[in-house]
Amino acid sequence: MDQQTHQHLQGGVVSPSAQFWEGFARGVPIMIASAPFGLLFGALAIDNGFTLSETVLMSAAVYGGASQMVGIELFGQNIPAWLIIFSIFAVNFRHVLYSAAVGRRIGHFRPLQSLLSFFVLTDPQFAETERRAEAGRQITFAWYIGVAAPIYVMWVVEAWIGALFGNLISDPHALGIDMLLPIYFLGLVMGFRKRNHWAPVVAASAIVSIAAYTFIGSPWHVGIGALAGILTAVILAKPDDRPEVE
Numbered sequence: 001m002d003q004q005t006h007q008h009l010q011g012g013v014v015s016p017s018a019q020f021w022e023g024f025a026r027g028v029p030i031m032i033a034s035a036p037f038g039l040l041f042g043a044l045a046i047d048n049g050f051t052l053s054e055t056v057l058m059s060a061a062v063y064g065g066a067s068q069m070v071g072i073e074l075f076g077q078n079i080p081a082w083l084i085i086f087s088i089f090a091v092n093f094r095h096v097l098y099s100a101a102v103g104r105r106i107g108h109f110r111p112l113q114s115l116l117s118f119f120v121l122t123d124p125q126f127a128e129t130e131r132r133a134e135a136g137r138q139i140t141f142a143w144y145i146g147v148a149a150p151i152y153v154m155w156v157v158e159a160w161i162g163a164l165f166g167n168l169i170s171d172p173h174a175l176g177i178d179m180l181l182p183i184y185f186l187g188l189v190m191g192f193r194k195r196n197h198w199a200p201v202v203a204a205s206a207i208v209s210i211a212a213y214t215f216i217g218s219p220w221h222v223g224i225g226a227l228a229g230i231l232t233a234v235i236l237a238k239p240d241d242r243p244e245v246e
Contacts, residue, residue: 016142023146030124031150033183034065038155041068042162048072052163059159063119063152067091093223097230098126105129105139113141120148131191197236205229 038059045055050072062068067088074084098121106117106129128147133139192198209225216224 016140019140019142020146020149023143023148024150025146026128027147027150030128030147031154034151034155035158037065038158039162041065041072042159042164044069045072045159046163048075050163052160055163056156056160059156063122063155064088064092064095065122065155090220090223094123094226095121097226098123102126102129105133106141106144109141117141117144117148120145120152122148122151125151127191197233200236201229201233204232 041059042055045058045068046052050058058068058071062071070087070091071084074087099118102117102121106114109117125144125148129139129144132143189202205225205228208228209221212224213221
């Protein structure tokens with residue numbers, strides 16, 4: 001049934017190869033935007049005592065930019081393991097929300113496909129998946145992996161390059177390249193502006209996130225801001241969810 005729906009929406013049969021390269025084209029801009037941060041992680045990991053192989057292995061196995069940054073700052077210090085785990089969980093809490101949303105889009109995937117899909121789930125991967133689904137287009141495994149492939153491969157390669165030549169990007173702020181990913185994320189947020197209650201949800205999330213960053217600090221503001229946006233969306237959606245009485 002899923003394949004029939006996909007064929008209907010596309011006006012014909014689209015091969016998995018074509019779907020993959022369509023997704024790949026969506027992943028390339030994300031790959032470029034995240035490049036400075038992959039390089040920066042590699043440089044920071046070496047500065048914090050990681051070996052080249054450990055740096056590359058962490059990027060390949062963890063694949064969580066912000067949580068990797070937190071991890072390398074905490075590893076090796078006299079900090080309890082539970083606190084390190086809790087700090088990384090706080091940074092990545094939003095992925096619990098992403099998984100719940102994306103799970104309904106990829107319910108037709110096979111178990112192993114689902115496992116791989118959740119492993120490569122990132123902020124832009126979530127946004128691209130939602131955008132495609134809302135456009136009425138089928139989320140196929142080939143397309144999904146096509147988006148993820150260039151981002152994942154280059155993230156690992158960038159960590160390796162950053163570990164070898166990290167001193168070349170010692171201050172990304174001076175070059176302004178640290179703004180590439182925030183600008184990309186802003187574009188993703190704007191892409192959802194036609195959704196119901198978009199403005200109040202974004203405003204609530206932004207205000208609460210800024211307040212949390214000011215009074216509590218990083219990385220807690222990420223999860224707290226996300227929860228504020230979700231709560232606002234739930235409150236505003238309640239009247240629409242009430243069943244009509246006949």
